[in-house]
Amino acid sequence: MRYSAARVLWEGLTGHKGWTRAWRDPEPKPQYDIVIIGGGGHGLATAHYLASIYGQHRVAVLEKGWIGGGNVGRNTTIIRSNYLLDGNEPFYEFSLKLWEGLEQDLNYNAMVSQRSIINLIHTDAQRDAFRRRGNAMILHGAGAELLNAEQVRREVPFLNFDNARFPIKGALVQRRGGTVRHDAVAWGYARAANSRGVDIIQNCEVTGFRIENGKVLGVETTRGYIGAGKVGVAVAGNSSRVMAKAGMRLPIESHVLQAFVSEGLKPVIPGVITFGAGHFYVSQSDKGGLVFGGDIDGYNTYAQRGNLPVVEDVCEGGVALMPIIGRARLLRMWGGIMDMSMDGSPYIDKTHIDGLFFNGGWCYGGFKATPASGYAFAHLLATGKPHDTATAYRLDRFRRGGMIDEKGVGAQPNLH
Amino acid sequence: MLIPHPILGLRDAQEFTYLGDASLLDRPDGMAEGASEAFHDYLYLRDNPAGEHRELWFHEQGDRSWLVVTRNTLTHEITKAELARDVALARRGVK
Numbered sequence: 001m002r003y004s005a006a007r008v009l010w011e012g013l014t015g016h017k018g019w020t021r022a023w024r025d026p027e028p029k030p031q032y033d034i035v036i037i038g039g040g041g042h043g044l045a046t047a048h049y050l051a052s053i054y055g056q057h058r059v060a061v062l063e064k065g066w067i068g069g070g071n072v073g074r075n076t077t078i079i080r081s082n083y084l085l086d087g088n089e090p091f092y093e094f095s096l097k098l099w100e101g102l103e104q105d106l107n108y109n110a111m112v113s114q115r116s117i118i119n120l121i122h123t124d125a126q127r128d129a130f131r132r133r134g135n136a137m138i139l140h141g142a143g144a145e146l147l148n149a150e151q152v153r154r155e156v157p158f159l160n161f162d163n164a165r166f167p168i169k170g171a172l173v174q175r176r177g178g179t180v181r182h183d184a185v186a187w188g189y190a191r192a193a194n195s196r197g198v199d200i201i202q203n204c205e206v207t208g209f210r211i212e213n214g215k216v217l218g219v220e221t222t223r224g225y226i227g228a229g230k231v232g233v234a235v236a237g238n239s240s241r242v243m244a245k246a247g248m249r250l251p252i253e254s255h256v257l258q259a260f261v262s263e264g265l266k267p268v269i270p271g272v273i274t275f276g277a278g279h280f281y282v283s284q285s286d287k288g289g290l291v292f293g294g295d296i297d298g299y300n301t302y303a304q305r306g307n308l309p310v311v312e313d314v315c316e317g318g319v320a321l322m323p324i325i326g327r328a329r330l331l332r333m334w335g336g337i338m339d340m341s342m343d344g345s346p347y348i349d350k351t352h353i354d355g356l357f358f359n360g361g362w363c364y365g366g367f368k369a370t371p372a373s374g375y376a377f378a379h380l381l382a383t384g385k386p387h388d389t390a391t392a393y394r395l396d397r398f399r400r401g402g403m404i405d406e407k408g409v410g411a412q413p414n415l416h
Numbered sequence: 417m418l419i420p421h422p423i424l425g426l427r428d429a430q431e432f433t434y435l436g437d438a439s440l441l442d443r444p445d446g447m448a449e450g451a452s453e454a455f456h457d458y459l460y461l462r463d464n465p466a467g468e469h470r471e472l473w474f475h476e477q478g479d480r481s482w483l484v485v486t487r488n489t490l491t492h493e494i495t496k497a498e499l500a501r502d503v504a505l506a507r508r509g510v511k
Contacts, residue, residue, distance in 0.1 A: 238466075240462070240463070240464035240465075241464075241466055244463075249457075249461040249462065249463060250461065250462070250464070251460040251461055251462070252462065252464060253436065253437075253462050253464050254464055254466075254489070298433075298434050299429075299434045299471070299487075300436070300437075300464065300469055300471060300489050301489045301490075301492065302466040302489050302490050303489070303490055303491060303492055307417055307429070307492070309428075309429075309430045342459075342460045398456060398459070398460040399456050411459050411460055412435075412436075413436070414434055414436075
């Protein structure tokens with residue numbers, strides 16, 4: 001069923017009896033050409049682009065829980081392409097371009113809202129670094145603006161500009177950045193993939209791989225064995241656990257990132273504001289809640305909850321930056337498990353096992369990458385070659401000295 | 417989280433900084449055959465288990481000792497904390 005304004009009007013007049021399920025609930029078939037493990041944003045996007053761009057229709061997505069129940073439903077919904085390094089910036093810019101056309105492509109309202117992202121500057125050194133990053137963004141067609149303190153004040157006058165430790169001296173702005181309704185991304189990709197014949201199989205946990213003579217033949221699941229020509233793993237957060245079933249150790253640690261939503265407030269924050277010096281970033285959802293977060297907790301964990309010291313740190317950062325939120329009440333807080341990689345950048349690569357492909361290591365930046373990650377992973381699965389924008393995301397890059405380390409902190413996952 | 421420091425008793429985890437898997441104590445021999453491959457695995461690859469994890473914490477805001485803490489990554493429960501020095505010496509067979 002195609003969604004449209006006329007359809008909404010018609011259904012409104014006829015008692016909403018004509019809506020059908022957005023995707024089927026099929027039984028797993030014994031064999032597929034391609035099996036994607038992980039029905040999150042990246043897995044579903046991969047299935048969609050496999051079917052729509054690369055003509056693959058015998059595709060299944062296996063999800064251990066339910067669609068959209070993992071990190072695609074636990075993030076802070078920000079999209080942007082403000083990276084510095086050549087290995088990253090073209091990929092994230094490709095992703096942002098896909099976001100811009102996403103709703104037409106999927107025929108689904110994902111509420112893509114390009115309300116801009118403002119990265120605040122507090123020192124001369126930071127301004128130099130952001131100017132350089134802005135130039136890299138402009139070179140890759142992403143667009144960037146450098147604002148002085150007066151221009152920032154005109155846009156977001158409610159910030160504390162005279163904080164003794166971190167006075168605001170300017171900002172790097174990407175106007176095309178913004179937010180997207182995260183659940184709708186999962187649902188939209190699932191619906192679009194389903195309409196092209198992809199089987200989305202929920203409550204189906206992969207318990208092992210069947211590998212013979214260095215080639216993957218299929219996967220063992222809680223719903224029986226499923227044969228596959230190729231297997232793509234997109235389970236960020238649990239990558240190490242799943243790939244361990246194939247005997248692989250990964251350059252990844254799992255960490256928790258906490259996120260927070262306040263009670264609904266009147267519109268106050270125009271876009272996304274990041275306060276890197278104070279470990280705080282914030283946007284306002286269409287319902288009015290302030291959606292904010294900060295740093296990862298910093299220790300290995302698979303528990304989807306963090307500890308109070310980081311809650312305190314994030315809230316201190318928030319109140320230091322925006323004293324007006326001091327009386328806002330917190331409605332919800334939660335944690336999501338991040339694949340923290342060794343250089344802060346992701347992996348989209350084949351493995352040493354023939355037919356087994358891996359997508360993960362997204363750190364806390366996986367959501368914005370969803371469309372390009374799916375596209376590039378689909379390209380790799382269908383053609384066996386990396387997509388032009390994702391050639392740097394190799395698993396063996398540390399062996400070759402090919403790190404993509406935006407922060408320059410080395411192989412210390414909890415610092416990225 | 418509270419870490420049961422073997423000398424100082426229960427201390428807030430905020431006094432510590434976190435390094436990672438305790439296998440980082442076992443630095444490969446740089447002169448051995450295949451050292452560059454061994455160092456790649458040592459520096460970049462992790463077991464990253466869900467469950468019991470032995471890991472290095474540095475008591476930076478305290479007595480500046482390194483500890484090997486045994487903690488469950490699914491529940492955050494800490495079952496053991498030892499001085500990293502003792503662990504490292506025991507691994508090398510030094511009494």
